[in-house]
Every structure is written in structure tokens, then in C-alpha cells.
Amino acid sequence: MDRYERIIALDRHLRAARRPVTVAHLQDELGCSRATVYRDIAFLRDALMAPVVGDGEAGFHYDKAEAERFELPGLWLSSEELHALLAAQQLLARSSGGMLSSALAPLQQRVEKLLDAQSGGKRWPLERVRVLPHRGRRMDEHVFRIVASAVLDRRQLAFDYRARTTDEKTRRTVSPQRLTHYRDNWYLDAWDEDREALRSFSIDRIGGARLLDAAARDVDEAALDAHLAGSYGIFAGSPKGWATIRFSAKAARWVADERWHSQQQGRFLPDGRYELKLPYSVPRELLMDVLQYGADAEIVEPLALREQLRAHLQLALANYQDD
Incomplete structure (x- = not known):
């Protein structure tokens, strides 16, 4: 078992024990060496502040009075979950051309601290996780933040939009519905207030974005799916x-x-x-x-x-x- 699983098992054994548990018994229960038992005991006591008392001769146990108030930290990951988080970290860092890197820097730092804490100082071979964006477009991070805020805060949004097919610039006022990531690019699905219809906008073509005070109109989920996912492609529309x-x-x-x-x-x-x-x-x-x-x-x-x-x-x- 990995370290996460050993710590969970060690906590369970020490919590349930009515008398000190010997190192030899813990070796058998955890399936690890004597040195590993001592390292896990030290980590449990010193890093996680568990009420471990005893020694290698008499055995280890929890202080009964303190054990009732002690709990393992709320977020622990198995080895498979840790590896998946590691891959997700690389996807976050390398996708969208780095566009989200500064916006999500605080989250990135938290993920890195979590990985460091659970790796026990082990170096992860990050170069073995490759993320290769394909045909991603350059996008204004400031615009993306405003659009994302409008979607999540449920507020109307005004912006200039330059259509890719005609290069015509128009001013739009919309009620944002969804952010869509499609083929390495971001789109805004929204209700166009002037045209009174659902539209999808490529965020890299949006400029002069401004949050409005008016609340966004909510379109029924079924109607969104029928219009925006009914046909092939990002600008789907109703199937013809x-x-x-x-x-x-x-x-x-x-x-x-x-x-x-x-x-x-x-x-x-x-x-x-x-x-x-x-x-x-x-x-x-x-x-x-x-x-x-x-x-x-x-x-x-x-x-x-x-x-x-x-x-x-x-x-x-x-x-x-x-x-």
C-alpha cells in the first residue's frame, strides 16, 4: 500500500488499540519495513499532530484524552487520485496557451503544496505528462475574466464582437448562459438581448467587454441543449x-x-x-x-x-x- 493508505491504516489501528501496538505488529498490518513504520509514526505525530505516545520497545498508542479531539486532515488522496491530480495540474499549466495561468495562480500554488505534502519530498517526473494544445487561439485574459464573471455572477454583459466570417464589428448585449471549451478554444453561449435568440461567441473575437448591473436572463437547460448541442459543431442550431x-x-x-x-x-x-x-x-x-x-x-x-x-x-x- 502507498503512504496515504498506510497513514489511514495506522490511524485506525492506534485509535482502536486497547494497549500499545508493537512495531512488529504494525509491520505485519501495514506490509512494510520496520524503518517505514518509524517514519510513518514520526509523520503522524510531528506533521499531522496526532497524539501518538510510546516507543519502539513498549509499542505505540494514542493518548485517549487527546484522541477524541484528533482527526486526520480532511483532504487526503490515494496514489491513483494523486497521479490524476498531477496530470490535471499539467493540463491546467499548459493548456489554453498559458492564458489561465495567472488567473488561477493561487489554485495552482495550492495544488503544488498538496502534491509536495503527500509526496514526502519525492520528485514527480512531470515531463512524462505531455499536453499539446492544437490550434488554440490567442485570447485576452482580461476579457476572459469578465466573461467568466458574467456567467457565474449571472449578470448581463456588453461587448464588441468582430465576426470571423465577415470581419464585421457589432455591439452586443447578452445574458450569458455557459462557458464552453471546444477544440482548445473558449466560447460564450448566450441569449442575445437585441436579436432575441441564442448565440455562441468565440471569446477571442470579443473586445471592450463590460459587466452590466442587470441580471442575466436564464434560459432553460433543455432549451440550451436543444439549440446549442442539437447539431454538429460549435455553432449548432436546430438540426436541419x-x-x-x-x-x-x-x-x-x-x-x-x-x-x-x-x-x-x-x-x-x-x-x-x-x-x-x-x-x-x-x-x-x-x-x-x-x-x-x-x-x-x-x-x-x-x-x-x-x-x-x-x-x-x-x-x-x-x-x-x-x-
Whole structure:
């Protein structure tokens, strides 16, 4: 057992013992060496301030009067939980291009202290946990903090938004609903007060953000899910139809294990290919993802979506025509 489990077991044995417990008995119960027993006793007594009395000759026990007032610290982690926290620490430190590092620095310091306390001075090989952000966009940390505050404080938010497709700048007043982290980028799902509709905004395109005094309008969770997660992609909207995509037998080994959408339907065909069906509204993102598979993917239906992909491929091919 690891140190956490030994300390828990040691506390249990000393608390239940009616007479001093010998080191030999603790060795058997904890499955460790004599030296480890002494180290754990010292840690329990000196670091955790447990009322341990006795010595190695007569045995150890708790002072009965003090034992009733002593409890182990509230947050202890098993070795598996500690390792998971270690991985989460690296994700926090390295994801989003470091954008959250200063905003969450106090939490980061607490995590590091907890890891140090439970590692007993052991050095953890942090370089063995790799986090590789993919296509993350640059974002203003100050804007992110204001947006996050609006979401959590349930206050309306005003900001300038520059649409990526048209580069047009508009002033928006919204009731924030959710923060969404999608493909290494952050989005704000909100009720647009002027347009009276749900919209998703890429936070890296938000500027001049300002908290308002007005309380945010709360949209029902079911309505949020139906609109924002009903179709494929981040700017989902209500589904307009279902797309059927067939992947080659080679690509099927990957696609069959991927989750493209919560309502997707997939099946292997007799020849080893894989057929995927999923709802979509705005085809832009779906087309880009299908294009990543090149000749290993084919949109079967609807015909309009198939023709859109054909047009994309023809335009791309035109870039490689000889002069």
C-alpha cells in the first residue's frame, strides 16, 4: 500500500488499540519495513499532530484524552487520485496557451503544496505528462475574466464582437448562459438581448467587454441543449437534416471509436467500411472535418451537402493546376 493508505491504516489501528501496538505488529498490518513504520509514526505525530505516545520497545498508542479531539486532515488522496491530480495540474499549466495561468495562480500554488505534502519530498517526473494544445487561439485574459464573471455572477454583459466570417464589428448585449471549451478554444453561449435568440461567441473575437448591473436572463437547460448541442459543431442550431458519411476500411479503425455527436449512429458495412450518420445545421464545420480524411471519406447524403463538398474539392484542386 502507498503512504496515504498506510497513514489511514495506522490511524485506525492506534485509535482502536486497547494497549500499545508493537512495531512488529504494525509491520505485519501495514506490509512494510520496520524503518517505514518509524517514519510513518514520526509523520503522524510531528506533521499531522496526532497524539501518538510510546516507543519502539513498549509499542505505540494514542493518548485517549487527546484522541477524541484528533482527526486526520480532511483532504487526503490515494496514489491513483494523486497521479490524476498531477496530470490535471499539467493540463491546467499548459493548456489554453498559458492564458489561465495567472488567473488561477493561487489554485495552482495550492495544488503544488498538496502534491509536495503527500509526496514526502519525492520528485514527480512531470515531463512524462505531455499536453499539446492544437490550434488554440490567442485570447485576452482580461476579457476572459469578465466573461467568466458574467456567467457565474449571472449578470448581463456588453461587448464588441468582430465576426470571423465577415470581419464585421457589432455591439452586443447578452445574458450569458455557459462557458464552453471546444477544440482548445473558449466560447460564450448566450441569449442575445437585441436579436432575441441564442448565440455562441468565440471569446477571442470579443473586445471592450463590460459587466452590466442587470441580471442575466436564464434560459432553460433543455432549451440550451436543444439549440446549442442539437447539431454538429460549435455553432449548432436546430438540426436541419442528417448527414451520412462513409469511411474507408482503413479510416474506419479510427472513426468507429470517435464521438462526433451525442446522437450519432454508426455501423460497419460488410466490406469493412464504416457508415456514420449525424444531425447537422450549419455544414461549414462538418465539411472541414470530412475533408481531413481526404479520399477515405465520402458524403453519401444529403445531395446538397455532397455537392457542397464536391465544390470545395474542385476549388482546392484548382489551386494545383499547372499554369
